Amino acid sequence: MTNQPLPQVRRIVTGHNAQAQATVWKDSLISAASAEHGPFLTRLWSSPQLPPDVNGTEDLGLANTGLANQGTICRIVDFPPKSPGMVHRSITLDYIFVLEGEVVLTLDDGSRTVVRKGEMVVQRGTMHGWDNETESWARLLCVLIKAENPVVEGKRLEAEVPFQV
Structure with missing residues (x-):
């Protein structure tokens, strides 16, 4: 992946026909959003609320959610070689699965994992960042779900x- 364009992701979305049978509603290749210094984000799907409404006809993979929303977000994040991340907190419960390469999870207590x-990492509303310190690309599958604000010693975080997403 180093000197070539990021691979596209094939996304298959199901739905129902008039007879209430399951069908493939969309089957397409999705490209990463370009960014000057990475990481590169590929929007796969989102839902603006919980529980999600599975009846709509809008392609929620095209929704501009920012880093978090009031529902769920599923995306691929590609980190170029030797790219430092930025420490941040979203008010979400995140399931982060490394598909390719490796990253360093940095936390504001100074730890690096x-x-x-x-x-995979279960990220629970903490200050964190992702660094790719290797010579290869890293690819993460990220599922973000709206969460309650963390409260520590009575302080609501x-x-x-x-940064902008």
């Missing part, structure tokens, strides 16, 4: 996002 292909 290497996460490799096939491993808020989102802290020093």
Whole structure:
């Protein structure tokens, strides 16, 4: 992946026909959103509320959700080689699965944890960042779900996002 365009992701979305049978509603290749310095985000799907409404006809993979919304977000995040992340907090419960390469999970307590292909992180509204310190691309599958604000010692923590998605 180093000197070539990021691969597209095939996204298959199901729905129902008039007879209430399951059908393939969409089957298409999705490209990453270009970014000057990465990471690159590929929007796969989102829902603007919980529980999600599965009856709509809008392609919610095209929704501009920002980093978080009031429902769910599923995306692929590609990190170029030797790219530092930015520490941030979203008010979400995140399931992060490393599909390719490895990243370093950095937390605001100073800890750094290497996460490799096939491993996953459950991210619970903490200040965190992702660094790719290798010479290869890293690819993460990220599922974000709206959460209640964390409360520590009676203090309600808020989102802290020093960048735009």
